[in-house]
């Protein structure tokens with residue numbers, strides 16, 4: 160289960176709306192306790208796919224390292240990623256699957272005509288063949304660590 | 305030559321939860337092949353079916369991207385650190 164505070168959801172939504180009709184992307188920082196994860200912070204990042212930003216996103220390894228450093232500085236972990244699907248459902252595409260890493264939580268949310276819609280989270284199976292949905296629990300306030 | 309290979313968080317579960325592995329290698333290719341023979345489950349996440357490193361797998365030797373060196377033929381020396389760093393990609397249909 161992935162816990163996400165409302166204020167962070169709001170920031171993810173705003174990012175998706177701002178970048179619409181392009182895909183937006185960013186890092187999820189937080190903590191893992193057993194099977195549960197809590198998102199405690201975000202690092203909004205630039206979508207580097209300038210050739211096809213409406214249906215593709217990419218985050219460079221440099222930005223990944225930056226997000227890892229930011230997480231470490233707070234005593235958290237880089238637990239996953241978020242990206243928007245402009246006018247497309249909040250489930251992973253085949254392209255998403257081919258490029259996904261296991262372990263990370265992948266939040267995908269639909270932005271329909273500029274308005275944020277459904278948000279879901281996914282994790283890739285060990286054999287890379289498919290995803291499992293990870294339920295999101297929306298919480299009103301984020302615990303302090 | 306003993307070198308250190310840093311394992312990225314998403315792959316540690318396939319390497320006994322280790323952050324890094326010390327092994328003997330003279331090149332990046334040797335280090336990665338030694339790593340994946342030690343931890344077979346890492347293979348499908350690092351290499352595509354045709355045996356090439358996946359496009360979103362980035363390898364650094366002491367903070368330098370091997371794409372700007374001699375790629376997998378890049379030589380390593382005792383004390384070098386090889387880091388495997390993800391890049392992230394995806395998109396809608």
Ligand SMILES: [Zn+2]
Pocket residue numbers: 242243244250251252255267394395396
């Ligand atoms: Zn996607």
